[in-house]
Each structure stands twice: as C-alpha cells, then as structure tokens.
Amino acid sequence: MAQRYEGGCMCGAVRYVAEAAPLNERICHCRSCQKAVGAAFNARLMFRADEVRLSGPVKIAYSSPAVKRGFCAECGTTVLSGREAAGVLAVTSGSLDDPSLFRPAMHIWISSKQPWLKLDDGLSQFDEAAPA
Numbered sequence: 372m373a374q375r376y377e378g379g380c381m382c383g384a385v386r387y388v389a390e391a392a393p394l395n396e397r398i399c400h401c402r403s404c405q406k407a408v409g410a411a412f413n414a415r416l417m418f419r420a421d422e423v424r425l426s427g428p429v430k431i432a433y434s435s436p437a438v439k440r441g442f443c444a445e446c447g448t449t450v451l452s453g454r455e456a457a458g459v460l461a462v463t464s465g466s467l468d469d470p471s472l473f474r475p476a477m478h479i480w481i482s483s484k485q486p487w488l489k490l491d492d493g494l495s496q497f498d499e500a501a502p503a
C-alpha cells in the first residue's frame with residue numbers, strides 16, 4: 372500500500388490527501404518560494420496533481436505565469452505550489468500532519484540560499500533548478 376500523505380493548514384479549513392509516492396522531495400531556496408512561505412526555503416513534496424485530493428478554501432496566487440501558490444483563505448498557511456502545464460502539485464512539508472514523512476533528496480536554487488544557512492546534510496545541491 373502506498374504511503375499516505377495527509378495534511379492541511381493551521382486552522383484546519385484546508386485539507387489534502389495523497390496516496391502515492393511523491394515524484395520528488397526537494398528543498399527549494401528560490402526567492403519565489405522564500406516569499407510564498409515567508410521563510411528561508413520551501414521544503415516540499417511534489418506529486419502528480421491528479422493524485423492530490425484537496426478540500427477547503429484554497430486561495431491561488433501566481434508567483435510567475437507558470438507557478439501557482441495555494442494558501443488557506445482563512446488562516447493564510449501556504450499549503451501548496453504547482454505547475455499546471457506540467458500537471459504537478461507540491462505540498463509544503465510543514466503542512467503535513469506528520470512532517471517527519473518528508474525525505475528530501477536535494478537542495479535547489481542554492482544561488483539564492485540565505486548566507487547564514489549552513490548545509491551539512493550531505494544532500495546534492497544545485498545552483499538553480501535540478502537537471503532534467
């Protein structure tokens with residue numbers, strides 16, 4: 372049976388469930404992610420968009436024409452990001468009911484990593500997006 376990834380926002384109005392293996396699990400240090408989550412990086416699990424069941428008042432905002440961000444309209448928690456053209460949707464690891472399920476494989480967009488953040492976890496690092 373596939374691992375079940377379940378989570379939601381701070382107030383509980385937005386919930387999601389994915390019963391599939393993530394396509395990838397990455398920590399993104401790009402400026403758009405920093406802005407969207409209000410923190411130094413976005414640790415997220417990416418799924419095929421059709422494998423994530425979402426419920427509740429998700430407010431969508433676009434950080435670029437291709438990348439959307441999803442917030443709870445009630446409490447503002449950043450719950451997701453996604454690329455519609457690619458059919459993918461990523462949930463924030465902090466919104467998981469059990470954040471310890473997150474198993475990051477790499478750091479991306481290290482070119483905009485915050486200088487005080489020292490990485491010694493041995494994971495791969497890429498200046499920009501991961502190689503295809």
Ligand SMILES: [Zn+2]
Binds near residue numbers: 383445446
């Ligand atoms: Zn909420």
Ligand SMILES: [Zn+2]
Binds near residue numbers: 399400401404405480
């Ligand atoms: Zn990013």
